[in-house]
Amino acid sequence: MKKFLYRFFIELTNQAFLSKWLENFTKSSYSRHFIPTFVKTYKINETEMLHPITEYGSLHELFTRQLNMVNRPVAIGDEIVVSPVDAVVEEFGSIDADQTFIAKGKSYSISEMLHRDEVKKKYINGIFLILYLSPSHYHRIHAPISGDIIGQWSLGTSSYPVNNWGITYGKSPFTKNYRVISEVVKDDSHLAIVKVGAMFVNGIELTHEGDKIKKGEEIGFFEFGSTIILLFEKDSFTLNPSIHKKMDILVGQPLGTLKKRTMH
Structure with missing residues (x-):
């Protein structure tokens, strides 16, 4: 019953007109009056912001804020x-x-997530890693490695919540939600960076130009809290042993190491 009610509510509220209303509101000058409450509620560190809080003219500007990157080595x-x-x-x-992975006891298909046969085959028996951004987090996305972008595409339309409730009771948000996928190759290793939209607001903006990226540089931003899923090929990545579930991590901190692959 809990799952049914949750899904019913989300289907009822996840409509185009409501998404547009929310987007318009967060971008309006009126929404700036909610910034102090938002900052206090989510305990956002104002000292890291590139600009003083008084300079943000809307909630959208706050959501997509830049940081003084000296704080993110x-x-x-x-x-x-x-x-x-x-x-x-x-x-x-x-x-x-069988091209699936398990998250919160639910099975997700990378075939459905990626929708490209020639791409999905690379990640069978590889490693996945899910990074969840709440509304309180810094929303800009940076390159996890240096390399060449060999493919970039978007899928999906609506977006369901990607928080704990959304993952547990939702309709496979990682493979149904609006998402933008970038595939990067470094030496002989491929990495898929799946940027998943959050509830109501599908905004995922890409800011990087060209087909080469440098580790740590900005490549885009979310317009609301969301999720990044990283897919690594088999025998191409070793997870840092210090990484554990529910830990907080910051841009630029190590997730693991790439290793030379012996097979293609």
Whole structure:
């Protein structure tokens, strides 16, 4: 019954007109009056912001704020993979031979997530890692590695919540929600960066130009809290042993290391 009521409510509220209303409100000058309450409620660190709080003209400007990046040093080492976002480590594990992974007891298909046969095959028996951004987090996305972008595409329309309730009771938000996928190659290793939209607001903006990225540089931003899913090929990545579920992680902090693959 709980799952039914949750899904019924979300389907009822996840309509285009409501999404547009929320987007318009957060971008309106009137929404700036809610900034102090928002900052206090979510305990946002004002000292890290690039600009004083009084300079943000709307909630949208606050959501997409930039930071003084001296507070986000990028781990040194060409083989080190860093977190692309400030987030909570929600889940990680193996991608099965049947192209699925398990999160919160639910099975997700990378075939459905990626929708490209030539891409999904690369990640069978690889590793997945889910990073959840709440509305309180810094919303800008940075490159986890240096490399070449060999593909970039978007899928989905509506967006369901990607918080604990959404993952537990929702309709497979990681494979149904609006999402923008970037595939990057470094040496002989491929990495899929799946940027998943959050409830109501589908906004995922890409700010990087060109087909080469440098570790730590900004590549885009979310317009609301959301999720990043990283997919690594088999035998291409070793997770840092210090990483554990529900831990907080910041942009630039190490997630693990890439390793030379012996097979293609």
